[in-house]
Amino acid sequence: MREFNAVVLGAGGVGKSALTVRFMRNEFLESYDPTIQEEYRETVVVDGEPTLLEVLDTAGAEQFTALNEIYISAGRGFVLVFSLTLEASLREVTNLRQQILRIKGENSRVPMVLVGTKLDLTNEREVSPAYVAELSGRWKIPVYETSAKRDWDVTEAFEDLVRQMRQYYPIEERRKKKGRKRRDRIRGGCPCIIM
Known part of the structure; x- marks a missing residue:
């Protein structure tokens, strides 16, 4: 089974x-309790293939900026979260995306999804669907408008990220090489050392 870690970042x-x-427990948190750092590990099945997914839920980016560098360096996929009810939260996501590209390499297509939350609060919406679509196109990353309360498109966002990580990080070459070495030994007998 393949293993991946994803980092959830945002204001x-x-x-x-x-x-x-x-996503990880199929529960809705009613109250807001600021997070410092929470880790979840779960086997998820995407397209019939099980994957061990570790999700790191981080603190609001503006509170612990020094830790972001560590999280981003270790992360293999990223969920960039903003609130559809708070236009200002897009600025933080923009900064985080730039930080990820700086750390991971400007030209790399790092597995990433952009997630707008609180879709169920239609009367409080500040971010237009057109702007979200335009941002997604400009950044070339998929976007999901979600509601954790109503369980709208939450699973789809994480599953998309798992698919991206599978594609971006192919099965490690060393496993293939180990298997090839064993076959070579069996075929060719003892390995020779030339000095």
């Missing part, structure tokens, strides 16, 4: 924990 109070807990 404080945008619904990162609610999104993560809805």
